[in-house]
Amino acid sequence: MSTDTFTPLAQQSTEYGGFYVPRMEILIDGQGLPRDIAKDIVSLTYVDSIETIDSFTLVVNNWDDERHEFRYIGSETADELTPGHRNHALRTLFESCGKEVEVRLGYGNDLVTMVRGTFTTMQPEFTDGGAVLKVTGQNVLHQLRGKQYSDTWHGKRDTEVIADLAQRSDNGRKRFPLPVYIDPDATQNEKPVPVITQNRQTDLDFMWQRARARGFVIFVQEADKDQKIERRLYFGPARPGFIPGFRTVRYRLTWGRSLMVFKPVISTASQVRSVTVKGWNRTAKEPISRTVRLDDPRIDVNTDLFRMLRCNEREEIVTDEPIFENCHARERAIAILVEQVKRLITAEGVKVVGLPQLRAGQVVQIDGVGARLSGEYFITKTTHTFDDNGYVTTFDCRREQPQDTKG
Structure with a gap:
């Protein structure tokens, strides 16, 4: 694969206005946060990975200087927690009660939806120096961990098994909260397996087990109006740079320019011939x-x-x-x-300028670190952090240089 297909960060900079106006946006049930609540957001961290459920964490100021009380949790009364009370919406804003939360990051008016999910954890901290509330959320995949199932398939491909599960219901409700996109090339190239068993496993744990056995990945692909693609769950091979419906930008990062810190590890201890x-x-x-x-x-x-x-x-x-x-x-x-x-070479990229399009499942070209370490890397995890210091992205990756393209 030619590195000409990779986008230098200087080119991306022109599209994002020189990375000068980083912005975040939190939508709850489709509505942006009022200004007085938005200013309480101290930081936002979004993490996506090919091996875990995508998650986000908000650190929120929980102290009201005017009323001298805790704003979201810690000073509420039983009446305020009752629907219809004028403070009910504020006191219960970050509760895990089924609200859809959309996290968006980017620059100026060019924002990218990073995740849609729900709040799952509230963690207030009461100290003598102030009060903050940490709120964690996960994407829709966490709904697949609600119940364990057992079943057996004979003479089926893994992609056929997952497609079958996606159509199943439990007590009149579909077990999968999203339609599943199966890579057609994967189905064509797979061989049937004599016996596949789901043994007292949640659907998500079973999917990950089957994905690992095939070298596949699982991730939620958000809706793309331009490509007329609905929100769906992808199950298939980690084809380099391929995320259905996601912009196919692939970055070229050069140490000392667009990549300030690069920490590779060459390990032959677990390798076999x-x-x-x-x-x-x-x-x-x-x-x-x-x-x-x-x-x-x-x-x-x-x-x-x-x-x-x-x-x-x-x-x-x-x-x-x-x-x-x-x-x-x-x-x-x-x-x-x-x-x-x-996994011969794994690495961590630290303090890259915030790149909302840089996500797990993509490929980057790393340059400027010699013949052994330069090459194409598959992103296994990204962490996007937005706070008073601006917007930065870090990532974990593994070298996956295609044959006969080095040099």
Whole structure:
């Protein structure tokens, strides 16, 4: 992949007015916060990850200087908590009661919806130096952790199983709060699995289990009016730079210019040269064993670094997974080895200027750190922080340099 497809930060700067007017906006049930409440927001932190539920945290000033009392929690009366009271809306504003919260970040009038979710936690702090309230929220995925289910599918692909779950109801209510988008390429390339079992698991934990087994990712994709895409849940491979409905900007970050601090870790301790997956063929009543090595042409990331593993003779043997066919054993071995190779170099990028379009699931090009460390990195987590110091983004990533594109 050519680095010409990556956007230098200088180009993005012109679109965001030089990053001079950072802004945040909090909408509750579609309404912006009144000015007197908005000024109480001390900071906003939004975190997204390919392995956890997206979350946001507000730090709110909880002291009213004029009334000399706690503003949101700590001074309320029972009457004020009763619907219809004139202070009811203020006292219960940050309660976990089903309100939809939308968090937006950006510059000037160009704001990006980072997450839509609900408040889940209130954590007031009463000290002799003042009072603050920490309010945490999560996106809609946390609704998939409400109940455990058990079921079994025979001869189905993982994408087919998740598509089936997305249509199911419980007591007349759909188990999934959003429609599910299944990557069609994933379904086409998958092989059916003899047996897939959901064993007393919530739908979310089961989805993550199946995603990890395939090397897939799960994330909520917000609605995109321009592309006429509804809000939905994505289940499929982590195709570099691919987030359905999300602007396909891919940044080029250069150390010393657009990237002030870059902390990579090169680790060969957990790397292996081959993976063997074993199982049992129930039909033929014979053992299954398939081995995949680093020289397999399907292992096509970070190949320029394989020389660092030439002294490593470690082999991983997997015997504790339900494997019933040779093709399934081979696919699982490939997935495990590819996942290992992707973690050969992990890194943290610190104090990048606030970039609302930089999100988990995207790819960035890192330059200026030498041949081994420069290259394409897959973003696994981002943290966006807005406070009195402005708007900054930090990120975690792993090097996933495609084969034959380095140099």
